[in-house]
Every structure is written in C-alpha cells, then in structure tokens.
Amino acid sequence: MRIGVIGSGALGLYYGALLQRDGHDVHFLLRRDYQAIRQTGLTVTSPRGDFHLAGVNGYQNSAQIGPVDLALVGLKAYANSHLVDLTRPLVAPGTSILTLQNGLGNEDLLAAAFGSEKILGGTAFLCCNRGQPGTVHHLDQGAMRIAECVGGLSARAEQLAESFRRAGIPCEACVDLNKIRWEKLVWNIPFNGLCALTGLATDRLLACPEARKMITEMMQEVVAAANRQPLTTPIAGDAFIARMLHLTSGMGPYRPSMMVDRLQGSPLELEAIYGVPLQRAAAVATPMPRVAMLHALLAATEPQAL
Amino acid sequence: MRIGVIGSGALGLYYGALLQRDGHDVHFLLRRDYQAIRQTGLTVTSPRGDFHLAGVNGYQNSAQIGPVDLALVGLKAYANSHLVDLTRPLVAPGTSILTLQNGLGNEDLLAAAFGSEKILGGTAFLCCNRGQPGTVHHLDQGAMRIAECVGGLSARAEQLAESFRRAGIPCEACVDLNKIRWEKLVWNIPFNGLCALTGLATDRLLACPEARKMITEMMQEVVAAANRQPLTTPIAGDAFIARMLHLTSGMGPYRPSMMVDRLQGSPLELEAIYGVPLQRAAAVATPMPRVAMLHALLAATEPQAL
Numbered sequence: 001m002r003i004g005v006i007g008s009g010a011l012g013l014y015y016g017a018l019l020q021r022d023g024h025d026v027h028f029l030l031r032r033d034y035q036a037i038r039q040t041g042l043t044v045t046s047p048r049g050d051f052h053l054a055g056v057n058g059y060q061n062s063a064q065i066g067p068v069d070l071a072l073v074g075l076k077a078y079a080n081s082h083l084v085d086l087t088r089p090l091v092a093p094g095t096s097i098l099t100l101q102n103g104l105g106n107e108d109l110l111a112a113a114f115g116s117e118k119i120l121g122g123t124a125f126l127c128c129n130r131g132q133p134g135t136v137h138h139l140d141q142g143a144m145r146i147a148e149c150v151g152g153l154s155a156r157a158e159q160l161a162e163s164f165r166r167a168g169i170p171c172e173a174c175v176d177l178n179k180i181r182w183e184k185l186v187w188n189i190p191f192n193g194l195c196a197l198t199g200l201a202t203d204r205l206l207a208c209p210e211a212r213k214m215i216t217e218m219m220q221e222v223v224a225a226a227n228r229q230p231l232t233t234p235i236a237g238d239a240f241i242a243r244m245l246h247l248t249s250g251m252g253p254y255r256p257s258m259m260v261d262r263l264q265g266s267p268l269e270l271e272a273i274y275g276v277p278l279q280r281a282a283a284v285a286t287p288m289p290r291v292a293m294l295h296a297l298l299a300a301t302e303p304q305a306l
Numbered sequence: 307m308r309i310g311v312i313g314s315g316a317l318g319l320y321y322g323a324l325l326q327r328d329g330h331d332v333h334f335l336l337r338r339d340y341q342a343i344r345q346t347g348l349t350v351t352s353p354r355g356d357f358h359l360a361g362v363n364g365y366q367n368s369a370q371i372g373p374v375d376l377a378l379v380g381l382k383a384y385a386n387s388h389l390v391d392l393t394r395p396l397v398a399p400g401t402s403i404l405t406l407q408n409g410l411g412n413e414d415l416l417a418a419a420f421g422s423e424k425i426l427g428g429t430a431f432l433c434c435n436r437g438q439p440g441t442v443h444h445l446d447q448g449a450m451r452i453a454e455c456v457g458g459l460s461a462r463a464e465q466l467a468e469s470f471r472r473a474g475i476p477c478e479a480c481v482d483l484n485k486i487r488w489e490k491l492v493w494n495i496p497f498n499g500l501c502a503l504t505g506l507a508t509d510r511l512l513a514c515p516e517a518r519k520m521i522t523e524m525m526q527e528v529v530a531a532a533n534r535q536p537l538t539t540p541i542a543g544d545a546f547i548a549r550m551l552h553l554t555s556g557m558g559p560y561r562p563s564m565m566v567d568r569l570q571g572s573p574l575e576l577e578a579i580y581g582v583p584l585q586r587a588a589a590v591a592t593p594m595p596r597v598a599m600l601h602a603l604l605a606a607t608e609p610q611a612l
Contacts, residue, residue: 199607208605297520
C-alpha cells in the first residue's frame with residue numbers, strides 16, 4: 001500500500017516504521033523530526049527488537065505526499081483545526097482514512113470533509129514515547145482495534161487489520177467504532193488527566209489507595225455514560241474496569257501522552273478526551289461529576305488559563 | 307487575662323499580638339520564630355496599621371508557660387498527636403481552652419483529655435501569612451466566631467468575644483460550634499485543597515469558569531452533608547455559597563494555609579479538613595464525591611505517598 005502518515009508523533013512514527021519495514025510505501029508528514037529523519041533515518045527501540053530504517057520519505061507539507069491508499073492520522077487532537085487541510089492532498093477516490101487519534105469527535109471532522117464512507121477510526125493501547133529526534137521508544141503494546149465510521153464489519157477493515165498484523169501490529173477489525181472509542185476513554189479519561197495534573201506516573205497513582213479508588217469510580221462514570229450511548233453491546237463494566245487496572249499495573253511507571261504533553265509545555269487534548277465525552281454524557285442525562293472535576297482542574301491549570 | 311498561645315503560626319502570632327497590645331499577659335509557645343522574637347520582638351504588618359511589640363514572652367516548652375486563664379490553640383491539625391501534651395501544662399481548674407484550628411475533630415481530642423466543659427472552639431476568616439521570622443503579614447479579616455464545645459450560648463463565650471473585640475478582633479459568640487465549623491468547611495474544603503493541588507491562588511481559580519463551577523458544586527456537597535448533621539438551624543445553602551464566593555473575590559490572589567503548607571513542603575491538614583468531614587458525611591449517607599476526589603488527589607501527591 002501507499003501510506004501517508006499525518007501527525008508523526010510517537011504513534012505515527014512507530015506504526016509507520018513497522019509498515020515500511022514490511023514493504024509498504026510509507027510517506028511521513030514531519031515537523032519536529034524532519035531534519036533528523038532526512039539525515040539519518042528513523043530508529044525504533046523496542047523490547048521486540050530495535051531496528052533502523054535508513055531511507056525514510058519525510059515531508060514538511062502534505063501536498064508533497066499526494067494521493068495514497070491509506071492515510072494514517074495520528075495528529076494531536078488539539079491541532080484538529082488543521083486536520084482536514086493536512087489530510088486533503090492525500091485523498092483520492094480510492095483512499096481510506098484511518099484516524100487513531102484520541103477521544104471523540106475526530107471522525108466527525110473527517111467525515112464532514114471527505115464523506116463518512118472513506119473514514120475508519122481506531123484505538124491503540126500503545127506505550128510509546130518519542131526520544132531524540134529520529135528515535136521512537138516502543139515500550140509495550142496491546143491490540144489496535146479499527147472499525148468503519150459508518151458501522152458494521154467491512155472487508156476493507158478486515159484487510160487493513162490483516163496488513164497491520166503482517167507488519168507486526170496486533171490488530172482486530174471491529175463492528176462498533178463508538179464502542180471501541182468509549183472503551184478507550186475508560187482508560188484515557190482517568191489516567192491521562194490524573195497523571196498530567198499530578199505529575200505522577202501510572203504506578204504512583206495506583207499505589208495510593210485513595211487514588212486507586214478515585215480512578216475506579218471515574219471508570220465507572222465513563223462506563224455508565226458509554227452504556228447510554230447507542231452501542232451494539234454494552235461495555236461489561238466491572239470486568240472491563242478490572243482488566244484495565246490489571247493491564248495498567250503491568251505497564252510500570254508509564255507516562256500517558258497527556259502527561260508528556262504537559263511536561264513539555266504542549267497543549268492538552270482536553271476537548272477530545274473530556275469536552276466531547278462530557279457533552280455526550282450530558283445528552284443522555286448521565287453526568288460524570290468526577291470526570292467534569294478533572295476536566296475543570298486541567299482547564300484551570302492550562303497555561304493560557306493562567 | 308493570662309493567655310498562652312499554643313501553635314504560633316500566622317493566626318496564633320497575629321491574635322496573640324493584638325491581645326498583648328491591648329494589655330493582656332500573653333505567652334507564646336514558639337518554634338520557627340523563637341530566636342527572632344526573643345531578640346527583636348514581634349512585628350505585625352496590616353492594612354489597619356503596622357505595629358511592633360518589643361517585649362514578647364516566648365518559650366520553646368509549654369511547661370515554662372504554666373497555668374493560664376485562656377489557652378489559645380492555633381496548632382496545625384497535622385501536629386495533633388502533640389496537642390494534648392503541649393496544652394496540659396497550661397490547664398488549671400479555671401482555664402478555658404479555645405481551639406481555632408481548622409477542620410473537625412480537634413475539640414474531641416481536647417475534650418477527652420481535659421473535659422468538654424473547658425473547651426471552646428472557633429473559626430476565623432483571617433487572611434494572614436508569616437513573613438520573615440518575627441513578622442506576621444495581616445492582609446484581611448472577617449469575624450471570628452466562637453462557641454462552647456458543650457453547646458449553648460455561655461456568659462464565658464460572650465465575655466471572651468468582648469475581650470477580643472476590645473483588642474481589635476471582630477468576634478461573635480455563637481450557639482452552635484458544629485454549625486460554625488461546617489460553615490468554615492464550606493470555604494476551606496474547596497479552596498484550601500484546590501489551591502494546594504494546583505498551585506493557583508484563589509483569584510486564578512475563580513477566573514476559570516470550569517473551576518468556579520467545580521468550587522460551587524463542592525460547596526453544595528459540603529452544605530448538603532452539613533445539613534444532615536445535628537445543627538441548630540440549617541446552613542442557608544445558595545445564599546451562603548454566594549456570600550463565600552463574593553468574599554473570596556474580594557481577597558485577591560490569596561494563598562490559603564494549605565497552599566502555603568504545600569509550597570513550603572509541610573504536611574497538609576488532610577484528616578481534619580477532609581478525612582473527618584468525609585466520615586461524618588458518610589455516616590449520614592450524604593456522600594461528597596468531589597470532595598472525596600480532591601482528598602484523594604491531595605493524598606496521592608503528598609511526599610510520603612510518593
């Protein structure tokens with residue numbers, strides 16, 4: 001496949017590197033890592049084996065990439081005002097657009113611009129941070145899950161998932177995008193925000209009994225709001241929460257992406273991870289008071305609020 | 307009156323200085339400020355007029371103070387394991403003990419040791435911070451309110467309030483200690499913890515619409531729990547909350563005592579301001595979820611938790 005990666009943070013660089021290593025024709029829209037990758041290529045460190053790609057197609061302008069079979073979107077949601085313009089040059093009649101961005105609302109922007117039948121969404125339980133320019137540190141991963149924006153299980157989604165698996169990316173095609181998005185939020189809403197707010201990695205929070213209880217209660221709020229949305233099947237609350245907590249314990253001192261954003265002085269993905277989910281919860285009369293409080297604390301401590 | 311001040315932080319030093327200036331025989335148990343006050347006395351800066359006391363009775367051991375008419379307790383509640391031992395040498399048959407400490411549970415400790423009929427409690431809306439050793443900066447104040455631990459309006463409480471007013475401390479004797487404690491918590495619970503957690507002064511929090519909403523909701527939780535306690539009359543929720551917010555707006559960029567404690571690396575008064583109130587709310591089946599969440603965030607970020 002000819003693949004364009006829009007938003008080459010840790011996630012975009014890592015998945016793009018695996019796909020290129022498997023023989024796909026990958027083109028990266030780069031910002032921070034442009035000079036380094038043009039000069040020395042892209043290095044991935046991983047417990048599954050380090051590797052280096054010497055020849056990497058990097059660009060500073062997505063018009064230079066041109067039409068692709070698959071546009072892989074990993075842009076930070078706080079940059080969504082640029083999302084459509086950055087993606088447009090990659091889109092031709094046969095193009096699929098897969099957004100792996102966090103939170104809710106990203107597909108809607110893409111669907112409004114390019115038509116919902118072009119769009120897939122996905123979630124990735126990926127522990128991955130950027131290192132020096134040109135280097136990505138892959139720490140751990142769970143499965144990627146992808147689904148059609150229009151719903152239902154498609155041959156296209158199955159084929160994409162198969163291509164990803166061949167490239168070393170565990171991936172499952174799913175029937176309900178809304179459900180996988182909300183399931184991801186059950187993790188993202190407590191851990192991203194609490195780690196960003198407190199400066200504590202996931203293991204420190206889980207080691208504090210009061211914080212662990214609070215995390216569990218926030219997860220219960222998210223599950224309750226999710227299960228009032230039009231999902232194909234409900235999220236299995238307690239079992240799913242127990243699995244998320246167990247999975248997180250195994251991640252050690254992990255710094256979620258929002259904590260990394262705050263530590264490096266970047267904006268936070270507040271609207272996609274908190275604002276839109278809170279609106280959708282309110283729309284079904286299932287308030288999430290603890291989530292709203294975390295949102296308020298994060299908003300109050302954003303630099304532009306000070 | 308012969309007065310002993312136990313816990314000479316900003317509050318103890320300020321009230322003690324006013325009482326000494328008015329002619330009372332005041333004796334301070336000192337720690338941080340001992341050397342400075344022995345050498346150069348005590349300085350108060352205040353919009354109501356600065357003043358300096360040259361001869362101040364300061365001690366490092368409360369046995370040197372001996373029996374007093376009034377023991378004024380301003381000890382940080384996190385040091386309550388020493389409260390009874392520090393107070394005991396001051397107590398004689400005619401002694402009154404007035405604790406102005408924050409939160410709930412302080413009177414119970416004193417009553418168990420010395421008998422509840424000796425004990426009064428009080429709250430002070432006082433904006434006051436310590437400066438260099440030997441200096442207290444008084445910024446603003448509302449009324450002190452005091453009441454008998456055993457309940458009811460006593461001649462003793464009225465006389466004490468009158469002495470305080472003569473010394474320049476606005477003070478009102480009240481009938482219901484439990485009510486004035488809970489009313490103070492309506493302010494202390496949101497502002498002390500949120501400012502300590504975020505590092506933002508009160509004006510910054512109130513300027514953020516999400517944070518202002520969260521503060522209002524936390525105040526509503528505290529009022530609801532308070533009004534299930536055995537109060538003589540309920541707290542007038544919305545009107546009282548509106549008054550607290552208005553009063554706080556007038557305080558400018560105020561740093562509550564818990565924020566000061568955290569900035570200087572001291573422990574926080576978590577048990578008195580959060581732990582005990584949460585237990586009493588739970589005991590009347592009126593949970594305070596936002597308050598519990600703030601408690602958890604503060605507990606998780608305490609140094610000993612890290």
